[in-house]
């Protein structure tokens with residue numbers, strides 16, 4: 564049976580990040596992707612031109628429709644926009660007994676805010692505690708914990724500060740540092756350093772959404788957290804290497820890179 568994976572996130576009209584990146588990743592990794600849309604963005608390779616949240620009851624109804632009939636083996640969250648939606652989604656996930664990958668999306672690659680400043684406390688106290696794996700980037704670590712990462716040596720301190728809010732595991736993504744693309748996965752006792760060569764490609768729209776969805780897909784297939792994160796890192800690295808021009812700005816990663824090469828290795 565194909566595992567079912569649910570993304571709870573915002574729509575990116577340009578197709579590179581958000582719900583669209585999540586569903587493409589899930590298709591590429593051989594799971595059935597489903598979605599709860601929290602917000603709609605008008606977005607392209609140049610930035611976010613507009614964003615509209617959905618009402619809480621629309622988010623609850625989508626979640627219930629999927630859970631009551633179909634069922635899920637893993638959940639992933641992305642853009643949640645407001646404190647009210649963060650708290651609603653945290654409550655829904657808290658009542659669902661499957662692995663949850665929480666990508667605490669704050670700001671888009673272009674610097675557009677995707678989360679109200681008033682929602683940060685709800686992310687810390689309600690959402691992070693229900694995470695099996697939290698996947699903050701360095702800006703999100705700084706916003707949530709006050710820890711500023713300037714070099715690889717700081718990643719351990721950043722991870723400890725996020726773990727203090729209660730996720731079982733954290734992947735601190737070092738994608739915004741110079742040099743190799745290094746991420747640290749830890750649960751506070753085990754440490755796994757994930758290192759890939761940095762691809763000199765500006766078309767990296769959607770990297771974070773893609774990594775988190777890939778982790779959720781592999782967890783749904785029954786991989787352990789360290790194995791799921793290692794496989795997801797390999798997938799996102801390939802997708803970044805194949806990122807392509809789209810519009811006049813930052814293009815997307817190529818979610819289909821492995822499919823079009825005809826490899827079934829993933």
Ligand SMILES: Nc1ncnc2c1ncn2[C@@H]1O[C@H](COP(=O)(O)OP(=O)(O)OP(=O)(O)O)[C@@H](O)[C@H]1O
Nearest residue numbers: 672700736738739744745760761762769770771772
């Ligand atoms: N140029 C690159 N080459 C190789 N790997 C990269 C590159 N940029 C980012 N990564 C990797 O991509 C993954 C996502 O990291 P990143 O720090 O870009 O997340 P993010 O900022 O949340 O993404 P997004 O921009 O979608 O919000 C990490 O595994 C990171 O190491």
Ligand SMILES: Cc1ncc(COP(=O)(O)O)c(N)n1
Nearest residue numbers: 573574580581671672768769
């Ligand atoms: C709906 C939505 N969700 C997430 C992101 C983050 O992705 P990126 O940082 O690559 O812009 C985004 N831009 N849009």
